Amino acid sequence: MWKNKQLTDVQKVKRIEHDMVFADYIRLISEQKLSENGDFRVKTRELSERVGIDYEMFRKILNKHKPNQPRDCIIAICAALFCSVEETNKALFYYDDMPGLDTTEGCRDYFIIQALEGNIGREHDYNYISKGVESVNKTLDNNKFSMLRLSNKTKSIERQIILNGSDSSSINWISSEKFSNREEYHSSLSEFYKPYNYGVSTTMEVEVNGEIQYLNIKSDRSAIYVKNRNNLFPKILDEQTNLFIKFSSSLNDANLRELKKCYEILYDTRNWGLRKCAKLKDEGIVVYCEKFNYNIPERNEYFYSEIKDGVYTFSICENSMFMKEYLSINEFKQYYSHKKRSNKSVVKTFHSLEEIKEFFNKMNSFSIELQHSYLANFITMKESLEKLHDNLKNRKEFIRNFNDIFGDESNMIYIFFDVQKEFDCIEEEMDIVCRKKDAVFEFENKKITLSREDLIVAFELGIDDIEEVISLKVKHQDLNKIYK
Structure with a gap:
């Protein structure tokens, strides 16, 4: 029977103390985020504009000169900074010991989480950095919840979803299918667990003025496809349509949420x-x-x-x-x-x-x-x-298996390292033909000769950059000896 005194002792549960004030925490997060002018630090004025609160009022909220703000206001600040769920929960705690986001499926917080997770990675997209709060509000709106309330003076009203004037619309269901091509790299240790091996296809059924439409997006492409029950094949949904404007954000968020679930599963051994x-x-x-x-x-x-x-x-x-x-x-x-x-x-x-x-x-x-x-x-x-x-x-296992990855297209090694010119490569009948066995490169006032075999060995060592190959060749005339 395993015993551990540290685990079996009964201890009084103590209140969690704040190790940081709310304003400092938001500033810390802001310093890591891209601003509209391209710098890494979102200033207070820009953040207030992203959230949609007057600058002077926003400063008072940050410094708690206007305390007792609604929980939604803190969530909106975090959404504007593209915070993760964990970061948002910390902000709620630092502000006023507010409860973290509820993960219960179908509740309002669940869809806020969906939008926050869908936003991760978009903070470096110049076309998106001011739309973090808008994304959360769209997701809430599409799922018939009230949008984020920024002030106690604002009444929380269940919003009626309106599309194109008086036409009503609603999401009936969302379904995602996950897939992976990692088995293509079963013999390449350094590729098997790469996150980009995963993909997600998400389909949403929406009802617009009594008509059923199906929207679909795949994580490896940006276009959204649409079809109704009468269409055999889907077509690309025009970004100018009300259908796209209304539902694209929720569809993207749902897709990214499922994709990030794959990443989290991949992360934990x-x-x-x-x-x-x-x-x-x-x-x-x-x-x-x-x-x-x-x-x-x-x-x-x-x-x-x-x-x-x-x-x-x-x-x-x-x-x-x-x-x-x-x-x-x-x-x-x-x-x-x-x-x-x-x-x-x-x-x-x-x-x-x-x-x-x-x-x-x-x-x-x-x-x-x-x-x-x-x-x-x-x-x-x-x-x-x-x-x-x-x-x-002994080449029974590989960091990266050249033959399995390139197969019959072995000359793709020149494109991988971008050395077609140095090896005098030409394209003949949809194939790459190399007319030189070796190529000479300049490195630190030295001339270094690389062969096709050198490129293959470097590739199998997991090297991606030709300069690193050259640097290694300077110190090791035979790259195969690195294995020994």
């Missing part, structure tokens, strides 16, 4: 069992893997292991770390901007079985089950990484 990968780092191959502690799930912890420069490390983490290592900085910002890319979740790191045993010997509350869990996973994950390293060296 507890959904995947043992995940492993390898990458080129500091001119050497680093192999790493992660696993949730399924033996004692109530601890809610993860095991993260890696071998770098021959040194094995085994870490206990509070949160999943895999995707932080797996994605580049720009990729992580693109898909998980609402998460922190730091190593603060690492609780403890071990380099040997003896260190684990010593750690437990010093514990006040000794747990045989917990110690066994750490020791067993230390061993099995180390063996898994050692096997992975050998398989990479």
Whole structure:
């Protein structure tokens, strides 16, 4: 029986104290967001305009000189800044210990959450940065809820949905289908867990003046398609139509919400069992893997292991770390901007079985089950990484498999690295023909020769940039030796 004194002691629940005032929190969020002039910091005046509140009044609200503002007002401020649900809940807490957004399906907050999640990533779109609040209001309006109330003086009225004068409209249902092409990369470790492998198709049935219409959007394209029950094939919906103006926002939000659910499932290793990968780092191959502690799930912890420069490390983490290592900085910002890319979740790191045993010997509350869990996973994950390293060296596993990805179009490697000119490539009968076996590049006043084989090895090492290939070639005449 696993025991842990820290978990079994009965403790008095204490009130959560504020570690920041509301105004400072909003300023902190504002500094990370793009403004209309292209700078990273939304000033108070611009934010007030986005929300739709007079500047002087808005300053008073921020500094709580006008306290007791409605909860909707705080949500609107967060929507204007394209905050995540977590950030919005923090803002509500900092303002006046207000309750966070209710996730109960079908309630008003549920659709606010849908709009907020749909807005994530749009804060860098110049055509959209002033429409965060509008998006939330459209979603509420389309689902027959009152729009965000910015003042206590404004009465909350259930809005009647009007389309084209007296024509009424309503959403009957929304359905989304998720799909993934990750199996195309089953042999490429660095591609299998990429978020862009996922897609979502969302269909909305709307009733306009008694006529049923079906709207559809796919996450990998921007156009919305429409058809009615009499149409065999859908057609692109004109953006100038009332149908588009009325429902496109809700359709997009629903689609993005489901897509982001896929990203969240992808992020957490507890959904995947043992995940492993390898990458080129500091001119050497680093192999790493992660696993949730399924033996004692109530601890809610993860095991993260890696071998770098021959040194094995085994870490206990509070949160999943895999995707932080797996994605580049720009990729992580693109898909998980609402998460922190730091190593603060690492609780403890071990380099040997003896260190684990010593750690437990010093514990006040000794747990045989917990110690066994750490020791067993230390061993099995180390063996898994050692096997992975050998398989990479023997080409049984790949960081990125050239043959599987390019198949019969092997000369696409020149386009991938954008070196068609250097290798004198031409297009013949819809195929790429390379007329040079080698190409010479200038690098730091040196002439470096690259072959097609060099490009392939670099691609399989996970390199995307030709300059990085050249830099690596300067230090390693035979790129294959990096595997050793």
